[in-house]
Amino acid sequence: MANVVLVTGVSRYLGGLYARRLSQDPSIDRILGVDVVPPRHSIGRAEFVRADIRNPMIGRIMSQAGVDTVVHMNVIATPKDMGGRVTQKEINVIGTMQLLAACQKSESVTRLVVKSSASVYGSSPKDPAMFSEDMSPKSLPRTGFGKDSVEVEGYVRGFSRRRPDVEITMLRLANVVGPSIHTSITDYFSLPVVPIPMGFDARFQLIHEDDAVDAMILATTGPAVGIVNVAGDGFLTVTQCTAIARRPFFPVPLSTGGLLGAIVKRGGLADFSSDQLTLLAFGRGLDTTRMREVFGFEPAYTTRSAFESFSRHLRPAVPGVEGVGDVVSDAAGGTAAAIARVLDRIQP
Amino acid sequence: MSDSSPSRPAATTSAPRKPAVKKSAAKKSAGKKSGAESATKRSVPTTSAPKTTAAKTTIAKTTAAKTSATRRAAAPRGAFAAGAARASGERRRRTGTPLLPTETVELSPARRQAVTLTDDGAAVETVSPVAAVTPESTSPAPPRRRPTRSSMRTRRTSTSEQPRLHAVPTEGARNDDAVGAHAPSDDAGDLDTSDRTVASEARTHTSNDTSKATSSDASSAPGSVAASDTHVGGWEHALTSGIQSRAERLVGAVLESAEFSSEARPGPAELVDLAVNVLRAAATSAGLPAEDVERQVAQTLAYLRRRLSGDYVVDQFGFDEDYTLNVHLPLLRPFYRKWFRVEVRGIENIPSVGGALVVGNHSGTIAMDSLMTQVAVYDEHPDHRHLRMLGADLVFQIPFIGTMARRSGSTLAATTDAERLLRGGELVGVWPEGFKGVGKPFSERYKLQRFGRGGFVSAALRAGVPIVPVSIVGAEEIYPILGDMPAVARLLGMPYAPITPTWPLLGPLGLVPLPSKWLIEFGPPIETTSFGPDAAEDPMLVFDLTDQVRETIQQTLYSLLMQRRSVFL
Numbered sequence: 071m072a073n074v075v076l077v078t079g080v081s082r083y084l085g086g087l088y089a090r091r092l093s094q095d096p097s098i099d100r101i102l103g104v105d106v107v108p109p110r111h112s113i114g115r116a117e118f119v120r121a122d123i124r125n126p127m128i129g130r131i132m133s134q135a136g137v138d139t140v141v142h143m144n145v146i147a148t149p150k151d152m153g154g155r156v157t158q159k160e161i162n163v164i165g166t167m168q169l170l171a172a173c174q175k176s177e178s179v180t181r182l183v184v185k186s187s188a189s190v191y192g193s194s195p196k197d198p199a200m201f202s203e204d205m206s207p208k209s210l211p212r213t214g215f216g217k218d219s220v221e222v223e224g225y226v227r228g229f230s231r232r233r234p235d236v237e238i239t240m241l242r243l244a245n246v247v248g249p250s251i252h253t254s255i256t257d258y259f260s261l262p263v264v265p266i267p268m269g270f271d272a273r274f275q276l277i278h279e280d281d282a283v284d285a286m287i288l289a290t291t292g293p294a295v296g297i298v299n300v301a302g303d304g305f306l307t308v309t310q311c312t313a314i315a316r317r318p319f320f321p322v323p324l325s326t327g328g329l330l331g332a333i334v335k336r337g338g339l340a341d342f343s344s345d346q347l348t349l350l351a352f353g354r355g356l357d358t359t360r361m362r363e364v365f366g367f368e369p370a371y372t373t374r375s376a377f378e379s380f381s382r383h384l385r386p387a388v389p390g391v392e393g394v395g396d397v398v399s400d401a402a403g404g405t406a407a408a409i410a411r412v413l414d415r416i417q418p
Numbered sequence: 419m420s421d422s423s424p425s426r427p428a429a430t431t432s433a434p435r436k437p438a439v440k441k442s443a444a445k446k447s448a449g450k451k452s453g454a455e456s457a458t459k460r461s462v463p464t465t466s467a468p469k470t471t472a473a474k475t476t477i478a479k480t481t482a483a484k485t486s487a488t489r490r491a492a493a494p495r496g497a498f499a500a501g502a503a504r505a506s507g508e509r510r511r512r513t514g515t516p517l518l519p520t521e522t523v524e525l526s527p528a529r530r531q532a533v534t535l536t537d538d539g540a541a542v543e544t545v546s547p548v549a550a551v552t553p554e555s556t557s558p559a560p561p562r563r564r565p566t567r568s569s570m571r572t573r574r575t576s577t578s579e580q581p582r583l584h585a586v587p588t589e590g591a592r593n594d595d596a597v598g599a600h601a602p603s604d605d606a607g608d609l610d611t612s613d614r615t616v617a618s619e620a621r622t623h624t625s626n627d628t629s630k631a632t633s634s635d636a637s638s639a640p641g642s643v644a645a646s647d648t649h650v651g652g653w654e655h656a657l658t659s660g661i662q663s664r665a666e667r668l669v670g671a672v673l674e675s676a677e678f679s680s681e682a683r684p685g686p687a688e689l690v691d692l693a694v695n696v697l698r699a700a701a702t703s704a705g706l707p708a709e710d711v712e713r714q715v716a717q718t719l720a721y722l723r724r725r726l727s728g729d730y731v732v733d734q735f736g737f738d739e740d741y742t743l744n745v746h747l748p749l750l751r752p753f754y755r756k757w758f759r760v761e762v763r764g765i766e767n768i769p770s771v772g773g774a775l776v777v778g779n780h781s782g783t784i785a786m787d788s789l790m791t792q793v794a795v796y797d798e799h800p801d802h803r804h805l806r807m808l809g810a811d812l813v814f815q816i817p818f819i820g821t822m823a824r825r826s827g828s829t830l831a832a833t834t835d836a837e838r839l840l841r842g843g844e845l846v847g848v849w850p851e852g853f854k855g856v857g858k859p860f861s862e863r864y865k866l867q868r869f870g871r872g873g874f875v876s877a878a879l880r881a882g883v884p885i886v887p888v889s890i891v892g893a894e895e896i897y898p899i900l901g902d903m904p905a906v907a908r909l910l911g912m913p914y915a916p917i918t919p920t921w922p923l924l925g926p927l928g929l930v931p932l933p934s935k936w937l938i939e940f941g942p943p944i945e946t947t948s949f950g951p952d953a954a955e956d957p958m959l960v961f962d963l964t965d966q967v968r969e970t971i972q973q974t975l976y977s978l979l980m981q982r983r984s985v986f987l
Contacts, residue, residue, distance in 0.1 A: 195814040198834045199735045205834075269817025271825070273736045305732045313728030324817070352814075355734045414695070415671050 079144030129172035237294030248279030268321035272353030736824035780855030892936030
């Protein structure tokens with residue numbers, strides 16, 4: 071069982087949430103939280119270690135503390151607050167390489183848990199309706215977070231070959247939404263007017279932030295199951311999401327040389343690379359039978375309830391829109407009442 | 419108490435005005451046989467609209483009711499209901515106060531309900547401030563309930579018995595203005611223009627209460643004088659009295675009908691009633707049955723509401739049943755019924771429950787035959803099953819068509835998707851000829867092309883579902899392909915760029931399909947469970963089954979063609 075857990079990416083929202091929740095598990099002796107910057111939120115009883123996993127100090131930490139479970143949550147999707155795409159790529163790819171190198175060297179590590187993403191499946195019109203874990207993507211993501219995730223998974227596969235004694239659980243999470251988390255999807259639907267690809271209405275799945283953390287906790291403390299898709303039940307489409315979030319949308323042609331991505335990026339959003347755009351155009355389905363049957367995880371939120379919990383915390387697109395509605399209703403009601411009476415008389 | 423217009427829920431700002439108005443009213447009542455029925459015009463249910471101070475009373479009642487309604491509007495129902503409640507406030511006023519001695523009134527059941535619903539607080543508070551501010555009217559308390567016709571008439575004849583209810587403008591009188599405007603304008607004949615001025619002044623606004631009071635005072639006096647039908651001869655009077663009587667009748671009828679169309683909170687309902695009445699009028703004038711039109715419009719509006727609130731479910735393939743039933747199938751039905759006049763045979767071969775694989779011949783330049791088969795299966799099958807069609811990759815890459823295809827239940831023609839659908843018990847339609855079938859020239863019509871590699875058969879074998887062959891006659895003739903433009907096709911990335919007799923010759927008109935008569939025949943199902951669990955791994959069996967299906971479809975096509983007398987009739 072896990073005794074000493076090393077968590078990377080603990081200063082990020084999901085990492086912090088995970089650390090706090092893991093702290094409540096009494097069977098874990100020590101939790102080490104590693105990140106480049108100190109966390110701004112509480113991390114429970116995890117001890118923060120400021121170490122950049124891009125340099126090899128992480129190995130020394132692991133051997134000093136006798137870490138037996140490594141939880142890698144530092145594959146980031148939001149380059150905006152990390153210093154741009156170059157830094158993101160470095161943290162994701164180089165950081166993972168260093169971490170896995172340290173794990174390979176370490177004798178105490180017995181389990182590796184990796185937070186991967188369903189974006190490794192890519193998104194194209196030729197996709198099957200649902201991806202199961204053994205399917206390969208029809209179009210590999212070529213830029214951005216998706217590409218990083220593909221590379222990270224490649225390194226993990228290599229590590230599993232070199233160290234077959236280490237149990238590995240890799241969770242391919244659907245897009246995480248929730249009241250507090252900031253991801254590209256949440257930022258996208260927070261725009262006052264949402265640009266959507268013209269002529270396309272993708273269906274996709276989401277997972278609530280609490281469910282994502284619970285899945286990671288289960289992967290840490292439960293049995294190792296290899297690669298698992300993790301997503302909430304049910305599907306939402308892009309226009310359905312804009313309707314639930316009460317946002318107007320305007321269609322932008324997809325093929326206009328990245329115009330859609332440029333618009334979104336200029337809106338100051340987290341990450342809007344082309345694989346995000348194709349997600350909005352073609353969607354993605356995740357087969358979660360393995361999550362239920364082998365991994366034994368049941369998400370508490372469906373896709374729709376996860377998105378609704380997010381949209382409840384959204385400010386309305388136009389402030390005061392309800393007040394406007396009231397005034398208009400007043401006038402309309404009065405006029406209608408009057409006209410209705412006359413009409414009643416005329417129309418026997 | 420003397421003037422008690424107890425239920426005058428006047429806002430205190432209107433208080434100063436009230437006495438003045440009441441004075442004038444008292445004067446008027448003293449002067450005349452006005453039926454200053456307590457009630458305002460509105461409360462007078464009869465066709466005989468009260469004269470003289472009617473407008474004033476109307477406005478007064480309106481504002482009074484409005485104030486009470488305003489208070490009630492604080493209720494969670496919101497400002498919209500409040501606005502309409504203000505507008506129709508007289509109902510509430512009428513149903514207001516049980517504290518006052520009233521004449522015997524029959525309450526309609528709705529009115530009774532409205533009474534119980536009304537806050538007693540509101541009613542009470544309407545009583546007190548009014549009592550406070552109407553010191554000098556000498557008339558008894560006005561009846562708060564709606565008086566009967568006879569009582570109204572008696573009241574009209576009686577003078578100086580009822581208190582005047584006066585126009586008391588309150589804040590936010592705009593709604594009232596709209597409503598109040600009707601009353602005075604309808605009763606143009608009742609009152610002189612001076613009274614109308616009173617009304618308009620009452621309408622306009624609240625701040626200069628006293629000034630208005632005095633002006634209304636002044637104007638009401640001559641007005642009341644003028645409105646008497648005893649004296650003031652002359653053509654103006656004849657005109658006004660003529661208009662007046664007509665208006666009385668009209669307004670009385672309006673009020674009477676409004677009286678009975680009661681809801682306790684008429685806000686949004688009024689709007690809906692109005693719209694429904696307009697719709698009914700339009701429908702009957704257009705000769706359509708009003709009920710059907712109403713139902714259709716209601717369904718459409720409900721669909722739009724669901725769309726706008728995201729209140730629909732999309733399954734893992736992107737199938738949106740709400741969209742399919744309300745948009746997709748209705749758009750295709752005119753083609754199905756009127757243009758192609760599709761005749762369906764053998765629909766009983768499709769099972770009622772459980773999966774089945776429907777295999778058909780493909781033709782017609784665009785996939786119209788698959789759409790018509792979808793409509794046929796939904797409309798003709800007693801269980802209204804949805805046909806989930808497998809389409810080529812190209813379909814899902816095209817922007818709008820791909821989305822519409824996914825929404826209406828189609829998905830990619832991949833074995834994984836087909837198996838998932840079949841295992842889920844869905845009816846799957848596949849057209850194995852593919853582009854070779856739709857793009858074949860007219861000279862080769864009704865000759866089946868190669869039926870793919872048998873992937874659909876292996877999917878059916880693995881899922882253990884029956885295969886139902888379907889033959890579609892008539893689709894070949896909708897766009898007879900006479901030639902091809904391979905260069906254009908390559909340029910646009912399409913499998914073929916057809917030349918038909920109408921396209922591209924007639925431009926956009928060439929997109930209209932020729933109205934051939936279609937026959938769709940479903941053949942007897944071929945069971946696949948008898949072949950054993952590993953049948954899908956046996957390529958020979960798969961090819962054999964494929965051939966069997968193809969031959970069945972081809973023979974059926976020939977027999978249908980022989981039965982068909984003409985292409986278009």
